[in-house]
Amino acid sequence: MKKILSLVLISALGGVLTLGAYKLFLEKENTVIIDNTQATPAFLPTNNLNTLYNTTEAPDFVSAAENTVNAVVHVKNVSMSSGPMTFEDFFSGRSSQRPQLGTGSGVIINADGYIITNNHVIKNAQKLSVTMNNNKTYDAELIGADAKTDIALLKIEADEELPFVTFGDSDNAKIGEWVLAVGNPFNLTSTVTAGIISAKARDISGRSEQSFIQTDAAVNPGNSGGALVNTNGELVGINTAITSQTGSYIGYSFAVPSNIARKVIEDIMEYGNVQNGVLGIKGGTFTSEFAEKENIEYSEGVYVNEVIKNSGAEKAGIKPKDVIKRLDNIEISKFEDLSGYIRTKRPNDIVNVELERNGEIKTLTVKLSNTNAFTINFIKMELQDLSDSFKEEYDVEYGVMVKETKNKWLYSNLGISEGYIITGINDKKIESIEDISELKEKYGDDVLDNIEKLEYINRRLEKKEVIFR
Known part of the structure; x- marks a missing residue:
């Protein structure tokens, strides 16, 4: 019996020693700490998440709306x-x-x-x-x-001073910035909607002629001409258009930037019409596909395809194949950026043009031209001189190009449209718009009745001649 008890005691003692050794030398420490405070994740990616939950820092539209609706x-x-x-x-x-x-x-x-x-x-x-x-x-x-x-x-004439909205600087408006659209959609007066600036320098014509601010603030028929304001109540745009297959808002609305609108109305008030400054280039947004096609190195900006003769750009030294990257302090990444900024300027304004040429950055000072400096209106057509680069590339010795035409007779009967080149009138060689100006002075208002012969080059560079009588 004693032997059995001894064996049991020895076995128990051995188990205790074994367990103690395991705990002491083999098992890893696993300390558990209980914290009654609320756990806060340490991996929040941005401060925007804090703003989302902090209602005191949410955008305040009340003041901007109250100041604008009136x-x-x-x-x-x-x-x-x-x-x-x-x-x-x-x-x-x-x-x-x-x-x-x-x-x-x-x-x-x-x-x-x-x-x-x-x-x-x-x-x-x-x-x-x-x-x-x-x-x-x-x-x-x-x-x-x-x-x-x-x-x-x-x-309008009122007996009292009227409430008004002050202009903001649309060039400083940022993508993602909150804005309010205020107007009268569907005859519902004083309607306010909110959204953000979705994009800038947006063109919806397909011809790179527009430079809208795009927003997702709801805009519908009747909003046209209304205010797009920032959270300070400053006017940053005039709501103008929507894109929709149904005619109603589907998420895209467009506004004329306030800097363009302000310049237009200041011109109207001071001059009676709009004074359009012109840089004097033809080109487009530079893309990697175009660079590959032309076998040239890609660089973001506006590619200069042609420089208009006698323009400010030509006089300043801008050349074909230059890539315009900045105008003053405005970054130029696409043609709409360029056209939008130039529309805020007048003839004789000075613009600093930063461009890339053969891998080098240059800054040139350009004095903007007036359109009339290198175009002329003649028999319902707007004509301009041919640039030297155009003459060299297409082997055209002289002539003036049709920039725009409203002469329906010449278009329907001869096909003369934009891009055609007038080379002779009544056996007189037309080398520049100065020759056209001399014809206008000679014949006055009866110039159309005195044209007996017209020579021109069509878009296929085929020379044509027409005798009218």
Whole structure:
């Protein structure tokens, strides 16, 4: 019995020693700490997440909205439209024209009652009126308009100073910045919607002629001419267009940048028309595909394909194959950046052009030209001189190019359109627009009746000659 108890004691003692040795030498330390405080993740990627949960730092739209709604007006345009003629019209000899009401929005820009809106809002107006947010209605006078930028300026007379919106700097507006669209969609007055700036220098024409601010703030028919303001209540754009297959908002809206709109109305007020400064180049956004095709090194910016003769660009030394990268302090990554910035300038303004040439960065000072300096209007066509690079590339010795034409007769009968080259009129060689100017002085208003012979080159570089009598 004693032997059995001894064996049991020895076995127990051995187990204790073995367990103690394992705990002491083999098992890894596993310390457990209990913390009653709330766990905070240590891997938050940005401070934006903190902002999301901190409602005190959320964008404040209230002040901007309150300051803007009273300065945005409801514009009503009464025009005459030709409707289908009824039997009563036919037998009574009445005109089929009837008054038609169009509506849009406008923004008061000073206490004296000047209002900025879209050209398409007031187009063909027989009578204009605006209604304030307090329901007061005033007759409005059209001061001037510019179809290219789709901007118009109205004026109302009021007995008191009017609320207005101050201009902001649209060049400083950032992608992702909060903005408010204020206007009168579907005749719903004083409507405010919010969104962000989705893109800048956006063109929706397909011809690189526009430079819109794109937003995702809801804009619908009736918002045209209304305000796009930042959270400070500063005007950064004039709501102008949407892209939609249905005619209603689907997530994309576009505004004329405030810097362009401001320059247009200042020109209208000071000169009566818009003063357009011109850099004097032809080109486009430089892409890697174009670089590969032309076997040249790619660089982001605007590729100069041609320099207009007698333009500021030519005089400053800009050359074909240069890549424009900056204008003053504005980065140029696509052609819409360039055209949008130039539209804020006037003839004789000075612009610093940073460009890349053969891998080197150069900065040239360009004095912007007036379009009239190297174009001329002649028999409903806008003509310009041929550049030396164009003559060399296409082996054309002389002539003037058709930049734009509204001469329907020449187009329908001879096919003369943009890109055609006029080389001779009445056996007189046309070497420059100065020769065209001499013809205009010689024949005056009867110049069209005195053209007996016309020589030109079509787009296939085929020489043509037409005798009219």
